[in-house]
Amino acid sequence: MNTNQRSDGSKEVKLAQHLTELVGQKTETRQDPWCVLPYLRLSPEPNVVCFRSQQFVLIDTSEDPPVSRRAVLRDLDEDGGPISPVNMASNSVTIEDIVAARERIKNYVHVTPIMTSSTMDELTGREIFFKCENFQKTGAFKARGAINTVLSIKEGRITPGAKGVVTHSSGNHGMALAWAAQIGQLACDVVIANTTSDIKKSAIQRNGAVLTQCEPNAVSRIETCKRISDEKGYEIISTCDHPCVIAGQGTMALEILDEIPDLDAIFVPTSGGGMAAGIAIAAKAINPNIKIFSVEPEGKNLEPCLRSGERLWPNPPQFLDTIADAMPMQQAGKHTFPILCELVEKTVFTVANDDIVKALRFAFQRMKIVIEGAAALGIAAVMSDKMKSLDPSIRKVAVILSGGNIDIDHLPWAH
């Protein structure tokens, strides 16, 4: 479809008019027959432009008037090549997808409680609401995305031919996918590093998943996953980049805004960015003025990437030295990153290990909840000096406590 034929001037004008009508604001046009609406930000690719972040409008200028279609994240070719118009709408992550995900998963996951702490409110001078995903099934928010994906496969809504699912994760996502696959009676392989502890192995096996060991590096993990997918016909379920995973994680935002409709901001621990993307899509669709802040472990350097819109991280992907052991990867996901660039605040809260420990202790001692290092990030952020200088009109703030799977025999303050 990408014939690269140049459109003439009159076509370009018509296209511009059409796009202006479509988005209700003045737009530019591109010269390819399949061009894309530059609504918010031009992508580095010649014919791909983000439209409300997770969606793209593709315009076929060979038709008169030009035909527009929605396309989605996962249609983005990683090399920046032309986008196939096939399967576009079915893969979109929209507020509607997230609302549908909530309905789909409601019998399997908890609507987790939102807790407050008067001590924290006094400390911060704001109203802080903690979304307790440590109480979620499997002990982390990952259950949402995993069960949404598995049920979507079972319904035939995505990859109808998939004979099972496979992922690489020895942590919360692996455990959640194994749990979800067992519920969905779907075969599940989890690729783990051959250095993974027996405790983690048995936690995944308890839910009936097949474990496949690989070398403890990113390349081996990806290759092993792909091999299993090819051999067995299993769908690869990324920890963050799969649209059903993103939609599942987004259901948190629906629950939060149901309970606190006048919320000003949400603080989200950000690793791959599936949670931040899903929450941002849902929350911004409900209230475009709400602010989504990423919170990262020290060394991730998300802020310059968000500000430049470029993946400034070194390759191959690096691991971070952080107590937030559920979020070791430095890089955000390929599909989530553009969403973060557009919907999430450029100001990123960065948390050092010492502050993670302080935040963990606050959770245990004052809030009486068991959380893991990653979940402590948001607490550390709202307790930070940086928070004090944040716009005081940001008054009601939700913080995602992402999970509670911490090793209680080796708490980071124990000697």
Next chain:
Amino acid sequence: MNTNQRSDGSKEVKLAQHLTELVGQKTETRQDPWCVLPYLRLSPEPNVVCFRSQQFVLIDTSEDPPVSRRAVLRDLDEDGGPISPVNMASNSVTIEDIVAARERIKNYVHVTPIMTSSTMDELTGREIFFKCENFQKTGAFKARGAINTVLSIKEGRITPGAKGVVTHSSGNHGMALAWAAQIGQLACDVVIANTTSDIKKSAIQRNGAVLTQCEPNAVSRIETCKRISDEKGYEIISTCDHPCVIAGQGTMALEILDEIPDLDAIFVPTSGGGMAAGIAIAAKAINPNIKIFSVEPEGKNLEPCLRSGERLWPNPPQFLDTIADAMPMQQAGKHTFPILCELVEKTVFTVANDDIVKALRFAFQRMKIVIEGAAALGIAAVMSDKMKSLDPSIRKVAVILSGGNIDIDHLPWAH
């Protein structure tokens, strides 16, 4: 009023008829002009009989027809002497008092969440509901009784002349009373042993209470309390025996039965018994068929006391060697014990230290909540072998997780 004059036969017959009408079942009568209805159990005292446990009906046989009045627990003279009819009704602990307490304290305490655990339900073959008082203000259920007492004093409903409150407790009750007194702008002294740790001292002082040190034994604590009460005109607020404390703790049962109306049983960690008494009064008034089970640390020996209706404990009161450090006293309260005898099941669940540790680990690892040793008692009870043989028709069981004030730097499984 206790003239000990003997009533004649015809008066006795009339009294019997009157009492029979009053309680709707055949009764016996006694010979004193102020006699008491032997409804359920004769007390050792000559003219005092328990009537629905926390209340007594006193009958003045010198009137014709005999005049009946309700009296209450705290009117019981400890020596078994005659009961003064003064202030009777005002000191009663009834379901109405507990409903009023809920209304009185609602702006100050949390309606704590009730959590479930599918793992626990599978383990026990029943539906277990955990009432999470670890999330309560001050980190324990004690906030309920303390604030109800302080506000009742401020309203002039009890001891209108009281210039403050005093108690002896270096733990949850002391902390809760200090917190409540600060809210009520009432002076508060807390008597603590001179061996109390600085951490506990500062936790109490943080809420503005005056600390008075005493020798680390029961006699010194009581004497010091009494001296302060006499000197300063402060009301002594017992950890368990004060009617406003009992009523405050009873509010938990209202919340539980609001949420789970068809509950079959409640498991309550029992030390002084204020919580068990309050919960039993409220729950049994709402549903007389509900069963209240006490759970005790090893060495308390509550069961033979409940079965015999006698205080079989050695004197002076002994301390228990238990990880449940919020409940060190062997003896139940003087006023709560008769309530327990009547309303609480004779079968008591006894928990050894090892099982407290297992239950704590279950709470931390599986439920992701921080609880203290005392709160682990109920979890240990429902996980016990004894539970397996409990009547299977007891299907829906609430367990009170009484508090979360555990020293996270010295968790009992850390080496």
